[in-house]
Amino acid sequence: MLNTLLFNSKVRSLALLTCALVLASLLWRSDQPPEPLQAEGLRGPSEPDGFVINGDYRSFDSQGDLAIRLSSPRIEQFEASERATLVEPEAILQDQPSDSPWQLTARRGDFHQATGQLSLNGNVVVTRPLPEGQAATLSTEHLTLDNRSRTVHTNAPVTLTDAFGTTRATGMTAWIDDRVLELTSKVEGHYEPAPNPTP
Incomplete structure (x- = not known):
């Protein structure tokens, strides 16, 4: 016992x-603090960290004037690569000297935060109104907008159309505020002469 x-x-x-x-x-x-969750491991590497529906972003210059307005029905953000993808982006770039905006549309866009560049892909169209009430257009498959240098450029074939005709080239750089366009190579154009006024 x-x-x-x-x-x-x-x-x-x-x-x-x-x-x-x-x-x-x-x-x-x-x-002890809990072990941090590896978000990418949970969701997979191809899934975004976050997304925005019907996003509308604006960028202003040092004087407080609107420089760029960018909108997209869906924007997906990837934090690790500091990148955002845009579905059917539309951008309006203010041309400060003339106050005549450039309008850009594309099927897809990739914004790289580190460089401040927006890469547009698929049926990229840039439209700019002309003083006579008409418009000039530039179309290509790839175009990069550099917000820091206020330039747009591409190495892809481009087609420019205005009231006077059509110009085709491979590669192009445009300075937005200076209203200067430089075509790189294989430039060819077709122009219609202005009609003679009747006496």
């Missing part, structure tokens, strides 16, 4: 000691 009581006493002490150690371990671990 004495052995049973002694045995039970030892078992109780061992059980109490085990409980105390487990409790101490739990209290010690509760002071």
Whole structure:
């Protein structure tokens, strides 16, 4: 009987000691911050960190005037690569000297935060109103807008159309505020002469 009581006493002490150690371990671990969740591991590398529906962003120059307005029905953000993808982006770029905006549309866009560049792909069309009430258009499959240098450029074939005709080339750089356009290579044009006024 004495052995049973002694045995039970030892078992109780061992059980109490085990409980105390487990409790101490739990209290010690509760002071440590939890392991951070690896979001990319949970969602997969091709899924965005966040998204915006019907996004409308505006960028202003140092004088507080609107420089760029960018909108898209869906924008997906990827934090690790500091990149955002845009579905059917539309952009309006203010030409400060003439206050005549450039309008850009495309099927897809990729904005790279580190460089401030917007790469447009698929049926890229740039439209600019002309003083006579007509419009000039530039179309290409790829175009990069550099917000820092206020330029647009491409190495792809481009087609320019205005009231006087059509020009085709491979590669182009345009300086937005200076209203200067430089065609790189393989430039060919077709122009219609202005009609002679009747006497």
